[in-house]
Amino acid sequence: MALNLTQKIIKDHLVSGEMTPGAEIALRIDQTLTQDATGTMAYLQFEAIGLPRVRTELSVSYVDHNTLQMGFRNPDDHAYLRTVAAKYGITFSPAGTGICHQLHLENFARPGRTLVGSDSHTPTAGGVGSMAMGAGGLSVALAMAGEAYVIAMPKVVKVNLTGRLTGWATAKDVILTLLGIMTVKGGVGKVIEYAGPGVATLSVPERAVITNMGAELGATTSIFPSDAATKAFLTAMGRPGDWVELTADPDAAYDEVIEIDLSTLEPMAAAPHMPDRAVTIRELAGMKVDQSCIGSCTNSSYADLMAVSEILAGKRIDPTTDLLIAPGSKQVLKMLAAEGRIDPMLDAGARILECACGPCIGMGGSPVSGGVSARTFNRNFEGRSGTQDAKVYLVSPQTAAMAALRGEFSDPATWGEAPARAELPENAPSIRHLFLTPPADGAGVEIKRGPNIAPLPPFTPLAATVAAPVALKVGDDITTDHILPAGAQITALRSNIPAISEYIFSRVDAEFVPRIKKLGKGVILAGDNYGQGSSREHAALGPRYLGVVAVVAKSMARIHRANLVNFGILPLLLADKADYDRIPAGAEIAIRTGDITPGGTVAMTVAGVGPVAVKNDLTAKELEIIRAGGLLNLVRQARA
Ligand code: F3S
Structure with missing residues (x-):
C-alpha cells in the first residue's frame, strides 16, 4: 500500500495501535529535547521514575528561556539541569549557546527519526524530515524512560506547494498564509505534510520556519520530505552521515489537500492578537x-x-x-x-x-x-x-x-530589490564542542539542588464523586499565557510548584487564587479552544495544585488537554455548547466519576440549573491515568 511520509515514519515506530485516524497509537521515541523552563519539571519527573540513565538514542537539555540569571533562581535551575544531564546521560546545552529548536535542527535532528520535546515548537525539526512533536514535560520524562509516546493517529493534510517564492515573499509568508486559510484550530489531530514541486525550491531553514509555526495551527506536527536540500543542509552542518532520503510514495493518499502557489505570495503579517x-x-x-x-x-x-x-x-x-x-x-x-x-x-x-x-x-x-x-x-x-x-x-x-x-x-512595492537568499557556507563553523557530553557512567555525579528546586507535590487519586463550584468562568481562546503568564519573574519559579501557582490566571482574574484556596477545590468552565498556545505543563500543574478537579469546556487544545490528563484533571466537553450560557460562575457542580466511560457522556448536576450532559474524548488509558491522580502515580504504581 502506498504510504505518505507521516505514515512511513509512524509505521517504523509503531509499538501498538492501528494506523486509522483517531485510533490510539503508541510510538517508539528516538530523541527528546527539553528547554529550561519546562525541563526542570521534566527531569524532576524523570528522577521520580527511578531509572539510572535515559533510554533514548539521544536526549538534549537546552537552556534558552531564562538565561538572564537575575537572582539565584535561574542559576539554581541551570546547575540542576547541568548535573541531572551528566548523571542520566543527557547532552547539555548551556545558556547562550542558542535556541533549542535552532540548535536541534543544526546539530541533532535526523530525517525519519521521532522526537518529543517539552516545547510546543519542537515540530521545527520537521524541516529535516524528523517527526517531531511538542509534549508536556511528563511525556518527555516517560519517553526518556523508554516508554512509548501515545497519541491519536493523526489525519494527514497534504500542502501541495507549486511555483517558487519571488520578490520579498518568504517562508514566513507561506505559513502566515496557511494560518489564514486553516486558522489556529485547523490543524488539530492532523499532521501537515508538505509536498509538490515547490518543496525543492525551499532550503531546510526555510522549511523549518514553516514547520515551526505549524504549532500555531494546532497540528500534531508538520513535516517536509528529506531530499537533496536536506542533504546539502546536513552536509553544511558537518553531518552528512545523518542524511537518508525520505519521501511520500507517489500515489500516497491524504485526508485533505491544500494548494499553495508560492509565486503568488506577498509579505504578510499576523495581526494582534492571534497568529x-x-x-x-x-x-x-x-x-x-x-x-x-x-x-x-x-x-x-x-x-x-x-x-x-x-x-x-x-x-x-x-x-x-x-x-x-x-x-x-x-x-x-x-x-x-x-x-x-x-x-x-x-x-x-x-x-x-x-x-x-x-x-x-x-x-x-x-x-x-x-x-x-x-x-x-x-x-x-x-x-x-x-x-x-x-x-x-x-x-x-x-x-x-x-x-x-x-x-x-x-x-513592499516601494522597498526596491529584495536581498538574495543566502546559501549556507560550505564549511559552516561547528559549535559542537560547546555541548556538554555526559560521562559514560554518571553514577558518581552529584545533583545540585538549590532552594529554587522544590520537590513535586503529591496528588491524590480521583474521588468517586467530584463536587466543586465553578471557581472561574472564562470565554473562548483562553491560551496557556492566560492560565499562567510568561515573563522573567514567573518563569523563574517553574521548578517550584507552590510558588508558581500564585500566578495562575493572575492576569485574567486576580481573585482566582485566593478564591480557590478558600474553596479548596473548583471547576473551570471555558469556551472554545481552551488551553491553546504553549506546551507548558505548569498551566495544568498549577491549577491541579490549587485544587482544580475538572475543566468543562466547549473544546480544548491538544497539548493542554494531554497535560490536564497527565496531572489528573478531568477534561470534559459540553455535549451541547449552548449549555455554557446556562451555567453561572460559582454554581455547584457534582459529577459521579465512576460513571465516566471512555468517549462516553454523563450528566453532571449543576445546582440551580439541573443536569447538564458532558462528554469526553478520553481513551481507557487516559481515564486510568486520571483515576490514579495523574500519570506519575500510575507509572509508580506499575513499577512498585
Ligand atoms: Fe523560545 Fe519563543 Fe521559540 S520562547 S522556543 S523562541 S517560541
Missing part, C-alpha cells in the same frame, strides 16, 4: 512601528539574518524605532561575524541580543505602552511581550527590518 489573523503588509502601510524584534526559534537562521544585514547595510533605523536582533545560535552568530555581517546591523542602530529566546518569552525587549511591535516570532498573544496593551504583528525578518528603517509598515 491566524493574516493580513498583507500592503494593507498595513502607514502604520507606525515602535519596535522591531528579529529572532526566536521561527526566524533566526543564518539566511534570515544575512537578509536583515543586507537590508540594513549603510542605513540607519528610524530614530523613533528600536531594533533588537537575537541570532538563533552561536553558529549563526559566528558565521555572521566571520563574514562581517554584524557590523551593518550595529551601524544601523540595532541591538544584538544573546543567542536565546529573549523577547519572545518576555525576557526583556518589551515594547512601549500601547506600541506596535513587528516581530519575527510565532506568537502574538496579548501581554506575551511584557507590555499588556502593546500590539504585536508577526512578520518576516525582511519586513521587520524594513519597518525598523522606515519607522512604519510600508508597501
Whole structure:
C-alpha cells in the first residue's frame, strides 16, 4: 500500500495501535529535547521514575528561556539541569549557546527519526524530515524512560506547494498564509505534510520556519520530505552521515489537500492578537512601528539574518524605532561575524541580543505602552511581550527590518530589490564542542539542588464523586499565557510548584487564587479552544495544585488537554455548547466519576440549573491515568 511520509515514519515506530485516524497509537521515541523552563519539571519527573540513565538514542537539555540569571533562581535551575544531564546521560546545552529548536535542527535532528520535546515548537525539526512533536514535560520524562509516546493517529493534510517564492515573499509568508486559510484550530489531530514541486525550491531553514509555526495551527506536527536540500543542509552542518532520503510514495493518499502557489505570495503579517489573523503588509502601510524584534526559534537562521544585514547595510533605523536582533545560535552568530555581517546591523542602530529566546518569552525587549511591535516570532498573544496593551504583528525578518528603517509598515512595492537568499557556507563553523557530553557512567555525579528546586507535590487519586463550584468562568481562546503568564519573574519559579501557582490566571482574574484556596477545590468552565498556545505543563500543574478537579469546556487544545490528563484533571466537553450560557460562575457542580466511560457522556448536576450532559474524548488509558491522580502515580504504581 502506498504510504505518505507521516505514515512511513509512524509505521517504523509503531509499538501498538492501528494506523486509522483517531485510533490510539503508541510510538517508539528516538530523541527528546527539553528547554529550561519546562525541563526542570521534566527531569524532576524523570528522577521520580527511578531509572539510572535515559533510554533514548539521544536526549538534549537546552537552556534558552531564562538565561538572564537575575537572582539565584535561574542559576539554581541551570546547575540542576547541568548535573541531572551528566548523571542520566543527557547532552547539555548551556545558556547562550542558542535556541533549542535552532540548535536541534543544526546539530541533532535526523530525517525519519521521532522526537518529543517539552516545547510546543519542537515540530521545527520537521524541516529535516524528523517527526517531531511538542509534549508536556511528563511525556518527555516517560519517553526518556523508554516508554512509548501515545497519541491519536493523526489525519494527514497534504500542502501541495507549486511555483517558487519571488520578490520579498518568504517562508514566513507561506505559513502566515496557511494560518489564514486553516486558522489556529485547523490543524488539530492532523499532521501537515508538505509536498509538490515547490518543496525543492525551499532550503531546510526555510522549511523549518514553516514547520515551526505549524504549532500555531494546532497540528500534531508538520513535516517536509528529506531530499537533496536536506542533504546539502546536513552536509553544511558537518553531518552528512545523518542524511537518508525520505519521501511520500507517489500515489500516497491524504485526508485533505491544500494548494499553495508560492509565486503568488506577498509579505504578510499576523495581526494582534492571534497568529491566524493574516493580513498583507500592503494593507498595513502607514502604520507606525515602535519596535522591531528579529529572532526566536521561527526566524533566526543564518539566511534570515544575512537578509536583515543586507537590508540594513549603510542605513540607519528610524530614530523613533528600536531594533533588537537575537541570532538563533552561536553558529549563526559566528558565521555572521566571520563574514562581517554584524557590523551593518550595529551601524544601523540595532541591538544584538544573546543567542536565546529573549523577547519572545518576555525576557526583556518589551515594547512601549500601547506600541506596535513587528516581530519575527510565532506568537502574538496579548501581554506575551511584557507590555499588556502593546500590539504585536508577526512578520518576516525582511519586513521587520524594513519597518525598523522606515519607522512604519510600508508597501513592499516601494522597498526596491529584495536581498538574495543566502546559501549556507560550505564549511559552516561547528559549535559542537560547546555541548556538554555526559560521562559514560554518571553514577558518581552529584545533583545540585538549590532552594529554587522544590520537590513535586503529591496528588491524590480521583474521588468517586467530584463536587466543586465553578471557581472561574472564562470565554473562548483562553491560551496557556492566560492560565499562567510568561515573563522573567514567573518563569523563574517553574521548578517550584507552590510558588508558581500564585500566578495562575493572575492576569485574567486576580481573585482566582485566593478564591480557590478558600474553596479548596473548583471547576473551570471555558469556551472554545481552551488551553491553546504553549506546551507548558505548569498551566495544568498549577491549577491541579490549587485544587482544580475538572475543566468543562466547549473544546480544548491538544497539548493542554494531554497535560490536564497527565496531572489528573478531568477534561470534559459540553455535549451541547449552548449549555455554557446556562451555567453561572460559582454554581455547584457534582459529577459521579465512576460513571465516566471512555468517549462516553454523563450528566453532571449543576445546582440551580439541573443536569447538564458532558462528554469526553478520553481513551481507557487516559481515564486510568486520571483515576490514579495523574500519570506519575500510575507509572509508580506499575513499577512498585
Ligand atoms: Fe523560545 Fe519563543 Fe521559540 S520562547 S522556543 S523562541 S517560541
